[in-house]
Amino acid sequence: MQQNHSVTEFILLGLTQDATTQKMVFVIFFIFYVGTVVGNLLITVTIKSSRTLGSPMYYFLFYLSLADSCFSTSTAPRLIVDSLSAKRIISYNECMTQVFALHFFGCMEIFVLILMAVDRYVAICKPLRYPTIMSQQVCTILIGLAWMGSFIHSIAEVILALRLPFCGPNLIDHYCCDLQPLLKLACMDTYMISLLLVTNSGAICTSSLVILMISYIVILHSLRNHSAEGRKKALSTCTSHIIVVILFFGPCIFIYTRPPTTFPVDKLVTVFYTIGTPFLNPFIYTLRNAEVKNAMRKLWRIKIASESKR
Template structure:
């Protein structure tokens, strides 16, 4: 760690300083976080124990839900605790761990969304070769690469964060530790580090978003040749995927592809992709997906039937 570091802890200013509003923040985010964990756990359990959801799309959805739970857990519990406490202190090491967790699971979400788009592309544009291309072993290897890629990205963020010397003040104008708010506190010229941050996180967000939008455009374009029934099913799946992609990447691109300036809406935008998207994902994927809904119903019927015996 950096030798000039004299700051051993930071104070998170959170979303608001008003005690009344803090109680509201606590209630709202407790509902969101509980919904995120329950919703995503429901998807994980359903996919794990349901025979009808064995396709690669659900294999990837399993990991998206897992990343969602971990991603929001790296932020929400801390935010909830801070909303009720007088002094919102986070130690230097905890802060660095939060940066690491935020980026490894956030990056994992990005990679899984790309894999889901690739899966839909092969399923719709190359249906005959789909079983050979998207074999189980291939899907497992792709997920392993996604974890490795996320880990490398997160390590790069941590290396940048550890290079920053902090000699006071130690007030972070945010509800979690991330590189942008930390750059403002560093007692050094952060121009180069911000450039590296934009070229790392910013490039991952922008290029992934572009790649995803192009792939979905190609998929939707190729649906012209499908039957009405096939087109309807594929459209339903793709629109839910596109919704998730826009909700997640819009705020990410806004946060990570710009010079180190602060906007008043920064925290709200961050709330959207750190708390909002993990909460909405299970809703979007289950409400728009008949297979998942049926599998959930079947599972609970089996559970209730076995209990009543």
């Protein structure tokens, strides 16, 4: 791969330069990351092992948990390690790989959230046709399209990053590699690339949020014709989805839909949606979902019973 720059590595400034605060960053985000991986792994294992969680909603939740784990892994481990390192060096190729992973799994999460909203719309508004419309084959095709769309988006982001020439300095005022902080280091006019970034990432975030909000408005409107028990169950599920959508899309839109201007709060906002939201998702979906909690209890009882027989 031909590189049009003289910089072969970058130095990440991280969240803070204070030694005491760096130790706090290590402890806090180590706990967050372990909680994210364990929580999402527990959901994926439960869904795969349980016969009662075979509906499309849990099929999509499996991939959301998978995307959450990978999305957090694209940034959290380096942040944790760098918080104890004197020099936070990342090579050019590692930086481009992180850009790809960050956008691939972030976009995958967006598409899966849309698929979950579509699933709820069909289940609530078209209940008689639900088994036909959301068949296993259709769900598999939809997830395949989500993977493909995420790949195309992330490749586009990496291509934009590869077009940036870096002549120095090589200090990235962030804890991870992304296009916004990289644009500040490029020794060229970045207006067009900034515009393409907003068109690509910004348009995906904004249009997806609009689609999701419209779908949930339609769903909530249609609940008027359901029984009180049906409304309660549907509202519980939809509320969980809406909370996740707000927590994820709010920071994303703040970061990717504005001109190429960076603010001190950008790093904290990025932390929230790349590490905070994947950590909260398992709690949101399990604490508000009786079926998942019951399946987890059953799985643990079977595990404990099998261990006691040995």
